Amino acid sequence: MSSLTVTDLTKSFTTTPVLTGLDLHVPSGSLTALLGPSGCGKTTLLRLIAGFDDPDAGTVALGDRVVAGAGRSVPARRRGIGFVPQEGGLFPHLSVAANISFGLPRRQRRDGGRVRELLGLVGLGPELADRPPHQLSGGQQQRVALARALAPEPSLVLLDEPFSSLDAALREETRLAVAEALRASGATAVLVTHDQAEALSMADQVAVLRGGRLVQLTDPRTLYRHPRDLDVATFVGEAVILDADIRDGRAACALGSLALERSCPAGPARVLLRPEQLRLSAPTETGPVARVRSVDFYGHDSRVWLDLPSGVTVSARLEGTDVPVVGDAVTITVRGAVLPFPSDPAGPQHSREGTAPAGTFLDEDVSTEPARVS
Amino acid sequence: MTLALAICVAALALLPLGYIAASTVDVGWAGIRELVFRPRVGELLWNTSRLVLGTVAVCAVLGVGAAWLVERSSVPARRVWHVLLVAPLAVPAFVNSYAWISLLPGLDTYAGALLVVSLSYFPFVYLPVAATFRGLDPALEDTARGLGLSSWAVFRRVQLPQLRVALLGGSLLVALHLLAEFGALQMLRYPTFTTAIYDQYRATFNGAGATMLAGVLVLLCLGLLLAELRLRGRRGYARTGGGAARPVRPVALGILTLPALAGLAALVALALAVPLASLGYWMAAGASAGLDLGLLGATTGTTLGLAAAAAVAAVAMALPTGWLAVRARGRVATLLERSAYLGSAVPGIVVALALVTLSIRATPWLYQTVPVLLAAYAILFLPRAIVTVRAAVEQSPPVYDDVAASLGASAPDRLRRVTLPLLAPGIGAGAALVFLAVVTELTATLLLAPTGTTTLATAFWSASSALEYGAAAPYAVVMVLLSAPATVLLSRDARRGLTT
Numbered sequence: 001m002s003s004l005t006v007t008d009l010t011k012s013f014t015t016t017p018v019l020t021g022l023d024l025h026v027p028s029g030s031l032t033a034l035l036g037p038s039g040c041g042k043t044t045l046l047r048l049i050a051g052f053d054d055p056d057a058g059t060v061a062l063g064d065r066v067v068a069g070a071g072r073s074v075p076a077r078r079r080g081i082g083f084v085p086q087e088g089g090l091f092p093h094l095s096v097a098a099n100i101s102f103g104l105p106r107r108q109r110r111d112g113g114r115v116r117e118l119l120g121l122v123g124l125g126p127e128l129a130d131r132p133p134h135q136l137s138g139g140q141q142q143r144v145a146l147a148r149a150l151a152p153e154p155s156l157v158l159l160d161e162p163f164s165s166l167d168a169a170l171r172e173e174t175r176l177a178v179a180e181a182l183r184a185s186g187a188t189a190v191l192v193t194h195d196q197a198e199a200l201s202m203a204d205q206v207a208v209l210r211g212g213r214l215v216q217l218t219d220p221r222t223l224y225r226h227p228r229d230l231d232v233a234t235f236v237g238e239a240v241i242l243d244a245d246i247r248d249g250r251a252a253c254a255l256g257s258l259a260l261e262r263s264c265p266a267g268p269a270r271v272l273l274r275p276e277q278l279r280l281s282a283p284t285e286t287g288p289v290a291r292v293r294s295v296d297f298y299g300h301d302s303r304v305w306l307d308l309p310s311g312v313t314v315s316a317r318l319e320g321t322d323v324p325v326v327g328d329a330v331t332i333t334v335r336g337a338v339l340p341f342p343s344d345p346a347g348p349q350h351s352r353e354g355t356a357p358a359g360t361f362l363d364e365d366v367s368t369e370p371a372r373v374s
Numbered sequence: 375m376t377l378a379l380a381i382c383v384a385a386l387a388l389l390p391l392g393y394i395a396a397s398t399v400d401v402g403w404a405g406i407r408e409l410v411f412r413p414r415v416g417e418l419l420w421n422t423s424r425l426v427l428g429t430v431a432v433c434a435v436l437g438v439g440a441a442w443l444v445e446r447s448s449v450p451a452r453r454v455w456h457v458l459l460v461a462p463l464a465v466p467a468f469v470n471s472y473a474w475i476s477l478l479p480g481l482d483t484y485a486g487a488l489l490v491v492s493l494s495y496f497p498f499v500y501l502p503v504a505a506t507f508r509g510l511d512p513a514l515e516d517t518a519r520g521l522g523l524s525s526w527a528v529f530r531r532v533q534l535p536q537l538r539v540a541l542l543g544g545s546l547l548v549a550l551h552l553l554a555e556f557g558a559l560q561m562l563r564y565p566t567f568t569t570a571i572y573d574q575y576r577a578t579f580n581g582a583g584a585t586m587l588a589g590v591l592v593l594l595c596l597g598l599l600l601a602e603l604r605l606r607g608r609r610g611y612a613r614t615g616g617g618a619a620r621p622v623r624p625v626a627l628g629i630l631t632l633p634a635l636a637g638l639a640a641l642v643a644l645a646l647a648v649p650l651a652s653l654g655y656w657m658a659a660g661a662s663a664g665l666d667l668g669l670l671g672a673t674t675g676t677t678l679g680l681a682a683a684a685a686v687a688a689v690a691m692a693l694p695t696g697w698l699a700v701r702a703r704g705r706v707a708t709l710l711e712r713s714a715y716l717g718s719a720v721p722g723i724v725v726a727l728a729l730v731t732l733s734i735r736a737t738p739w740l741y742q743t744v745p746v747l748l749a750a751y752a753i754l755f756l757p758r759a760i761v762t763v764r765a766a767v768e769q770s771p772p773v774y775d776d777v778a779a780s781l782g783a784s785a786p787d788r789l790r791r792v793t794l795p796l797l798a799p800g801i802g803a804g805a806a807l808v809f810l811a812v813v814t815e816l817t818a819t820l821l822l823a824p825t826g827t828t829t830l831a832t833a834f835w836s837a838s839s840a841l842e843y844g845a846a847a848p849y850a851v852v853m854v855l856l857s858a859p860a861t862v863l864l865s866r867d868a869r870r871g872l873t874t
Contacts, residue, residue, distance in 0.1 A: 052776050076779040083780035089773045093795045102791075103781030152782060 002063030002155045003028040004049065004188060009058035009069075011044055018044045020212045021058070026156075026205075028063075031182055031189045033199035036209035037235070042192045045209070046158050049190065050083050051076030062155050082149030082157040082187070087165050088141035090133035096144050097129040103152040118147040121184060123177040138166045139174040146178055150185050157182065159191045163198060175202060196236045196358060200224060208232050224274075226261075230341055233272050234356040240273040240314045242353050246340060254310040254353070255334055264340035271338040275355065278316035280304065280330040290314075292328045305355075306332065315355040377706070379694040384710045386691075387717025387753050390728035394592050394720075397585045409586040414570075418587070422566040422594070425487055425559075426552050430545045432492040436641060437499025437544060438537065442529065445507035448624040449634050455642075456504065457862075460497050462645040464857040466814040467494040468557025469834070469850045473652035475561055476843045487564040493645040494558065495551060499544035506540040507533070512623070525625050546602045553595050554721030556817040557835065567591040568723045568817070575727060575821070585731075588724040599719045603712070653847055653854070660844025669833075670848050677829040680744070681812035684751035685805040688759040691752055692804060696763035701772070711764075714756045725750050726821035742824045750818040755811045759804035766800020803863075810860040814853050830856075 004026040011019040018041045026032045034042040047053045049060055051067065051074060059069030062081075067074040090099050100118050101109040108114060116126045122143040133141060142162050149157050162178065163171045179202050182189050193199050199206045200220040208215045208223070216228045227233035230241060244253035251258045251271045255278075258271065283289050290306040293313060302323045304316045316332070324330055398406065443449050444456050462470075471490045475481050481490065510533065518532045556568040567587055574584035627634055695714055698707040729750050733741040740746050770793060778788045816831040823832060834849035 050776070050780055052779070076776070077782045077784060079780075080782075081780055083777055085773045085777060089777045091774060091777075091792060091796075092769070102778070103783075148777075148781070154780075 002065075002188065004156055004190065005059075005061045006045070006049065007059045007061070007069075009045070009048060009060065010056045011041075011048060011053070012056055018212055019048075019055075022209075022212065022214050024207055024214055024217065026188060026190060028188050029186055030204040031179070031191060031202060033203035033206045034190060034192045034209060035194070035196060035199040035206050035236070037194060040209040041212040042194075042209050043160060046160055046190065046192050049156075050081050050158055051079050080152070080155045082152070082154035084142070084145045084149050084157065084159040084162050086161050088133075088138075088145040088162075090136075090141055090145055090148070092133055094133075095129065096131050096133065096136070099133065099144060100148045100151055102148060114151070118151055119144075121150065122147045122181045137170065139170040139177075142166070142174055143177055143181070146181060150181070150187060155188065157187045157189045159189065161192050161194070164193075164195070178202075200236065206236075208235065226339065227272070230270065230272060233339075234358070236358070238275050238315070238317075238358045239356050240275055240278070240354070241356060242271050242273070242312065242314075244269050244271045244338075244340065246342075251338055251340055254308045254312050255314075255332055258334050259337040261337040261339045265342055268343045269340045270343060271340050273334060273338050275303065275315045275317040277335050277338075278306075278314070279333045279335055280306075280316060280318065280324060281333065283329045283331050289329050290332055292324050292326050292330060294326055295323055297323065306330070308332075312353045313355065376694045376698060377702075380698050380707075380710045383691045383695055383756070384713035384717075386749065387714045387756055389717070389732070390720050390725045390753065391592065391717060393728035393732055394585065394589050394724065397582065398589050401582050401586065405582060406586065409583055410590060415587070415590065418565060418567050418570050419590070421484075421564070422553065424484070425491070425564070425566065426549050428484075428488045429492050429495060429552055430548050432488065433496040433499045433548045434541060434545055436492065436496040438503050438541060440496075440500050440638065440641065441504040441507055442533075443634055443638060445504050446533075446625055447634065448626045449631065449638065455638055458642045458646060459500050459638075461642075461858075461861055462494060462649075463497050464854055464861040465494070465646070465649050466557070466816075466831075466853060466857070467491060467551075467555055468561055468816055468831075469653075469814075469853060470494045470649045471558040471561045472834075472838050472843070472846065472850065473649035476656060476838075477648075477652050482563040484564070487559060487562045489644075490562060491552060491555065491558055495548045496641075496645070498547045498551065499541065502540040502544045503537055506537050510536055543602065546598055549598050550595060550602075550719060553591060553598070554723070554817075556721075556723050557831075561838065567594075568721060571723050571727065572817075584727060588727055592720055592724060595719050595721065596716075599716065650854075653850055656843045656847035657851060660847050662844075665848060670852065673828050673830055673833050673849065674852055676827060677813055677831075680747065680751075680829060681809045683744075684748050684755070684812045685759075685809040687748050688752045688755055688808040689763065689801055689805045691756060692759035692763045693801075696760050696767055699760075699764050700767040711760065714760055718754050718757050720753075722750075722754055722815065722817035723821070725753050726818040729818075730821055742822070744824060744827075747819065747822045747824070747827075750822050751808070751812050751815065754815070754818060755808045758807040758811065762800045762804035762807065763797070764800075766797045766803075769800070770796035806863070807860065810857055813856045 004024070006022060006024040009019050009022045009024075010017070022041075022045065024032075024045075034045065036042045044053070048055050048068065054073050055069055057069070060067050062079070066072060067079050090096075091102065094102070096119075097112070097115045098109075100115050101111070104111075104114065112129070115129055119126055119128060124140060124143055124147075128136065128140065128144075133144070136144065145162070146157075146159070159178075163175055166174055175198065191199075191202065200223070203220060205217060205219050206223050207217045210231065216223060216232055218226075223232070223236055227236060230239070233239045234241075242253040242255065244251035244258075246252075246260070246264050246266050246269050248266075249260060249263065251260055251264075251269065253271055255273075260271075290308050293305040293307050295305070296303040301317055301319045304318055304324060306314050306316060308314060401409065440455075440459050444452050444459065449455065465473075467490075470493065474486070474490050478486075480486070514532055514536075515528050518528045523531065554568065555566075556572060559566050560569045560572065567590065571584050571587045571591070574581060574587060578584065692714075695707075695710055699711045729746050730741070733746050774792050774796065775788055778792045783791060814831060815829075816835060819829050819832050820835065823829065828836075830849045830853050834846045834853070837843075837846035837849070
């Protein structure tokens with residue numbers, strides 16, 4: 001295994017730029033998630049790394065070895081990069097065992113022990129070895145595809161939205177098995193996904209892509225707590241965004257005067273909270289009083305929609321079963337500090353205050369990207 | 375490279391059409407007026423169109439009725455009926471008409487022709503309609519019943535609109551086949567364009583008269599083909615929502631079960647039992663006069679050899695076109711694919727006429743040789759090969775190539791270990807379809823076969839034309855036996871292989 005370094009990578013299809021000067025470093029042995037909405041160029045990036053397409057400019061290096069760019073292009077078959085496509089892509093005319101041993105040297109292909117070992121690595125039993133792929137469930141197919149990619153001991157494994165075609169229950173189970181297998185094999189891995197929960201839960205570091213550029217590259221906790229801008233904030237999780245006035249190191253907003261996570265110049269700004277930071281209690285004289293508009297009850301927790309006196313609607317995540325009912329008046333207190341973003345009069349303005357659902361970019365400038373390069 | 379090959383294939387396919395167009399220009403307007411605008415052509419037009427309309431109507435009623443009974447009603451032994459209703463396809467239309475006219479010489483009328491060709495062609499409607507019935511979401515019918523509709527109202531207001539595409543497609547197929555039909559109608563002495571072209575050709579060899587008749591026939595075919603292209607471009611109705619369709623609860627027929635069974639039995643008896651019984655009768659009658667097994671064997675051998683060569687040629691020609699149609703989707707690929715379809719919509723008699731004349735004029739050393747005959751087969755049956763090859767290429771998306779490359783396989787390795795194994799079933803199916811079509815091909819073989827080369831169809835034809843029904847029977851029996859496997863294939867996978 002080795003690290004992956006992508007430098008200033010650029011790629012256009014006909015006249016549409018898809019990647020514009022992208023830099024990325026994936027340390028050896030880590031799992032990095034490429035997170036972004038459809039059309040942000042993440043699959044294109046994956047194909048350039050794998051060697052299925054050539055970049056217009058920039059370089060791709062595995063460890064110290066440049067495999068693309070700077071006047072050279074190593075063909076995909078000599079890069080030693082494992083690839084797990086979206087739906088698994090198991091060869092339909094070959095058995096599970098023949099699929100797994102496809103990339104092995106001819107002598108090792110008949111070695112049943114190696115196939116059993118790889119099946120065990122991805123958490124499957126040896127009895128599946130002789131089955132044709134179409135007799136496997138979607139999750140099993142993905143695991144076999146991973147075993148096939150890991151078999152030649154690649155220096156890097158690329159996974160292209162491997163769980164998106166699975167239903168929710170299977171997805172969780174497959175995700176755990178894949179993470180386990182990647183860890184056990186010690187492989188360096190890059191996972192493309194548009195599911196922020198998947199990226200946050202599986203990856204050692206998350207690279208957020210937007211409009212063909214890398215916006216932020218960091219570990220999941222930092223990404224969630226310190227997103228670079230409000231777009232990234234809403235993309236990686238549900239967010240409460242409020243207009244605020246920064247004065248004396250505190251933010252004055254619809255939820256009162258709140259502590260700041262970091263310093264911010266005085267003046268107008270927007271502040272970011274996560275719904276789990278809001279706490280509700282019986283109405284008191286001190287805090288702002290809000291009215292419960294509706295409650296989404298999930299069992300393990302609930303989302304409570306609250307109308308603030310200012311007319312803004314925000315949501316709070318509450319654990320347990322002690323949840324207010326519609327029409328209740330409650331007082332909101334905020335736990336922890338909020339993250340301020342100074343208003344930039346020249347930049348794009350988010351028009352609405354309140355809660356933004358996870359997985360969306362507020363700023364729709366990405367929608368001009370072609371959908372086909374997702 | 376692939377593109378150049380595909381262009382060559384399209385050019386060959388369009389050769390007969392080009393010939394007809396060029397001769398029309400040669401003949402000039404005055405010639406056209408003299409040769410086309412005359413009472414004889416009007417008579418042929420009337421004969422042809424009333425036969426096409428009548429047959430399409432009868433086939434539509436028989437096909438839809440039988441499909442509803444088999445797919446949606448409680449009639450007993452539905453799977454058996456399904457096979458029996460597809461089985462008439464194993465009997466070539468000219469064999470069917472031989473079987474009828476040899477028993478009932480009085481069938482040489484409009485009604486007789488209508489009866490015989492309808493019995494031969496109704497499976498072309500039955501197959502796609504039955505397949506569509508199977509694909510319909512039964513939940514829609516349940517919903518309609520829940521809204522208070524009767525079984526008849528459900529059929530008329532829910533099922534029929536969804537069957538429209540299959541029904542129209544099947545009807546167009548019947549019409550196109552009928553326009554190209556020569557053997558069956560010649561045997562029934564029912565004059566249409568094909569028989570008239572053949573007679574003209576026999577009388578004047580390559581006169582302008584035959585070519586102009588062919589021109590009118592080609593125009594009719596192109597009109598139908600345009601209709602089919604428009605239809606194919608339009609999508610059918612898709613099921614909304616995912617998940618598996620629940621099994622259908624058949625409509626209980628109650629006291630109507632017996633009449634329904636009687637109807638199906640009568641249809642199968644007329645379409646299948648009569649021709650087979652007639653063949654059996656003439657087999658027995660001919661056997662008493664002595665059966666030349668050696669000649670039969672030699673003729674079968676010649677036929678199988680020609681069919682195998684044609685199958686290889688057609689599949690080889692279909693590969694570049696089918697590959698481009700999937701992997702390089704675009705206007706050029708579509709144009710090339712359509713050219714191949716267009717070329718083979720031309721009736722066999724016209725293709726043969728064009729190749730006879732062109733080979734005499736341009737390449738006399740090729741006249742009446744096997745390559746020209748194979749070229750005619752390839753032009754006529756190319757779409758069967760393209761449809762299956764194309765479907766196979768679709769089964770092998772580029773992702774497999776990518777994965778194999780990432781696993782270290784070189785380009786020749788990928789072709790050997792991934793692409794070819796994935797394409798093999800489609801290539802095999804395409805070759806089988808062409809093979810079976812050639813085994814029963816009559817018209818082009820009659821005109822193009824080298825002197826002394828006899829196939830099952832032409833041997834059968836010369837014997838039955840001389841009214842030696844007993845001597846003709848063994849060739850017909852061998853053809854039916856060879857066609858039977860294709861029928862089994864069709865009854866399993868109804869959407870395949872119907873596009874001719």
